[in-house]
Amino acid sequence: MKQVFFFLFVIVVLSACKNNGEYKKVMRDPTLFTQTVHELNSIVMGNNFTPVVACRNYTYASIAAYEVVVAGDNKYQTLAGQLNGLTTVPKPTDAQNTDFPFAALLAYCKVGSAVTFPEGSMDEYVAMLKHKAKDAGMPSEIFDNSDAYANAVADAILNWSKKDKYAETRSASKFTVTQEESRWVPTPPMYAQAVEPHWMEIRPMVMDSASQFRVPPPLKFDVKDSNSEYCKQVMLVKNAIEHLTPEQEEIANFWDDNPFKLNVNGHVMFGTKKFSPTGHWQSIIGIAAQKAHADFDETVYAYAKTSITMFDAFVQCWDAKYTYNTVRPETVINKYFDPNWRPLLQTPAFPEYTCGHSTVSSAAAEALTSIFGDNFSYKDTTELEFGLTTRSYPSFRAAAIENNWARFYGGIHYHSSCIMATKYGRKTGDYIANKLHMKKGEDGVEYATDTTHYY
Secondary structure, eight states: OHHHHHHHHHHHHHHHHIIIIIHHHHHTOHHHHHHHHHHHHHHHHHTTOOHHHHHHHHHHHHHHHHHHHHHHOTTBOOOTTTSTTOOOOOOOSOGGGOOHHHHHHHHHHHHHHHSSSOTTTTHHHHHHHHHHHHHTTOOHHHHHHHHHHHHHHHHHHHHHHTTSSHHHHHSSOOOOOOOOTTBOOOOTTTOOOOSOTTGGGSOOSSSSSTTTTOOOOOOOOOSSOTTSHHHHHHHHHHHHHHTOOHHHHHHHHHTOOOSSEEEEETTEEEEEOOOOHHHHHHHHHHHHHHHTTOOHHHHHHHHHHHHHHHHHHHHHHHHHHHHHOBOOHHHHHHHHTOTTOOOSSOOOSSOOSSOHHHHHHHHHHHHHHHHHOSSOOEEEOGGGGGTOOOEEESSHHHHHHHHHHHHHHTTSSOHHHHHHHHHHHHHHHHHHHHHOOOBTTGGGOOOOOOOGGGO
C-alpha cells in the first residue's frame, strides 16, 4: 500500500512540475517565433502578394506580437504614441496568469492572417500552437487569459491598421501609361499593369510623410548623345548583362526575390514563387537573432523594429517611383539599341527610379545594425529552399551593398538608381532607428551617418 501511495505521489509531483515549468520553456523558445514568421512568410508567398503588400502583413503582425511582449517585459516600451495613429494598446487584466510569449504568438498569427486577406489562413498553425501549449502542461486559466489578451491586442492593431488608407487605395484610379519616351511602360513577358501606384498615400509608421526623404530627380533622359550621363548608364547595364561573371549572376539571382516570376518556354507559361524582398529580410532577422542568442522578447523586438523600418522605406521609395515615373532599362535598350536584349532577371511592373529592393535592404540593414551592432557577420541561408546557395556577409550593411549591385547585375536598374536608393534607404533607416524608443537603454547606440562608402 505504501508503494502505491508513493507512486501516486510521484505522478502528482511530476505533473505539477510539468504544469509549472515545461510550458514556459516551450513557449519562450525564440525559434518558435521565427518558425511562426516563416509560416506567415510562406502563406504570403503562396498568395502572390506584391512586395509592398507583403511588407504590410509582416509589419502589423510583428507590432501586435511586440506590444504583447511589452506588457510582460519592462525592458521594452510601447509603440503607442510613437507610431502614427497608434494611441493606446490594451493592458492585460490578469498579468500574473498570462503567458506573454504564447499570447504574442497568437496575436502575431491573428493579425498576420487578417490584415490583408480573410482571416483563417493560419488556423491550422494556430491550432498546432495551442495544442503545443496544452500538451506542455499550460494551466487552463493561463491558456484562456493568454488567448484573450492576444485577441484584445490583435483587435486593437487591426482596428488601427484599417485607418492607413490601404482600403482606399484598392479602389483608387489606375495608373495611366503614356508614350513619352522617358516614362515607364509595361515590360515583357507579363506586360502587367503598374503595381500599387497609390502606395505613397499609405500612412507611414514613423515618417511625417511619404516625401520626407524625397530623392532628387533622376538623370535627364538622353539616348541621342552617347556622352550623356544617362546614355552611359544605359550602356553600363547593357554591357554588364552581356558580360556577367558566374559570381555576378549568382549575386543577382540570390537577391532576385521575385514573388511571382512568369516563365515562358514557347507556348508553355508557368509561374514560380519566392519570398519578396521583405520576406527575404524576415529570414535574415531570424538568422541574426539565433546567432546572437537573442531570447524570445528580443527576437520579437528585432522583427518589429526592422519590419517597421522597411514599411516606411517602401512608402518613401514608392513616392519616388510614381513621382518621377521613369522607364526601365529593358524598354530603352530594346527600343534604341538592341531589340533582342533581355535582362537576367524579370523586370518588375513598376517604374525604375529608385530601386525598391535596394531601398528596403539598406533601411533594414540600419535597423538590424542598431539592434545587433555593426560588423555582425552571418550566413544567409534564406534561398536554400529555392535551390540557391548560401552567401556570407561581414555585416548587414555589406549585404545591403551587395544587393545594390545585384539589381544592376540583374539588368533591371541603372546603377545610379541603386546608389540613390541605397543612400536614401539608409537615411530612412537611420532616422527610424534613432527616433523609435523601443528598448530601454538603447538610446546610447551610435548610428552611422556617413553614407559615402556605399558607393
